[in-house]
Amino acid sequence: MPSITTVSLVRTVPSGSPTVDDFKVSSEPASTKESLKDGEILVRTLYLSCDPYMRSRLTGRTDSYVASFEAGKPLSGSGVGVIEASASPKFKEGAIVAGADFPWKTAFTAPTNGFIEVPMPGAAQPVSVLGVLGMPSFTAYVGIVTLCQVKPGETILVSAASGAVGQMVVQLAKARGLRVIATAGSDEKVQFVKDLGADVAFNYKTAGDYEAAIRKAAPDGFDIYFDNVGGEFLDAVLKCIRPNGRIAECGMISQYNATKETAYGIRNLSYVVTSKITIHGFIVRDYYTTPAYLAFIKEVSALLKENRLQYKLDEVVGLENAPQGLLDLFEGKNFGKRVIKVTSRAERL
């Protein structure tokens, strides 16, 4: 009898660094076509996304914009899969579907709401839904275009530049005629972002004093900071950004595993006043129903067609490796957009 694998949360981790022991990988019999109720679909998972925001879903917090995972229940997140069997007129067997709440299971049955069919023309790959056209790419677009309204000739600084969001910030900013200064956590990542078009890039882990490193990389200053890391690096940026600077406050990954004792307290907040800095905090999910989403798809599709866009994926194979795949993000062990390859398109249950 075919079986499926599930990844569940064992216990919530309010602060500090979660470990793989906080997750459980288990097996159970697979649902069958015959067991589908009217209106249900049987989905085999192809890819799942690992994203830093999922750290907040491990905390048990109830005051976040996104619900926490519950102990004893499967994790979930963005995913893409194939319809193995359908008892709904909405999706046919073989269709590729995507959703923001795929359970971390190799296969599952569900009602059809929450899933959309993704057309797969020509050589299109299902993983692109999580990659170049995925949520992190749109996040880059919203931050630099919708909120910071960047202009040609301006200079932007971006942290975690080789990651899922960062690599798109670098390329969209270059495509719009900006000068790009980028940081990343290894020399290999630094080379990658330079190859993507960054004008200057440095390894923040070996650069020493952040303020000195930023001033060296941007002797004439910079207009926009796309923040992915928060903490001490953001603190240094506040001192260095030009007057009237804008910050896309996208994320603060350096603080996600912090405890009360290790959380970094920003010291240079007064520069927000004296340098008249605008900080745009945002959550990308608020923008899917705005014109920005179609504008993003249009711009990215055009750049892809012209071969002016690359997107580096970092695939971990096997759902059983997903807990470590997620935890790697908080140590910079991913290189590019981290996805879990769960099953391949040609497999069957």
Ligand SMILES: NC(=O)c1ccc[n+]([C@@H]2O[C@H](COP(=O)([O-])OP(=O)(O)OC[C@H]3O[C@@H](n4cnc5c(N)ncnc54)[C@H](OP(=O)(O)O)[C@@H]3O)[C@@H](O)[C@H]2O)c1
């Ligand atoms: N606001 C929104 O709606 C939204 C949406 C998506 C993502 N985000 C945020 O955007 C940021 C980037 O997300 P992503 O999906 O693109 O992840 P990612 O960059 O693909 O992966 C996380 C990267 O963060 C860096 N990092 C990890 N720990 C760090 C630390 N202590 N200090 C500095 N850097 C650290 C590492 O890169 P290095 O090796 O370069 O250090 C790591 O590879 C995150 O803060 C995330 O929460 C926000």
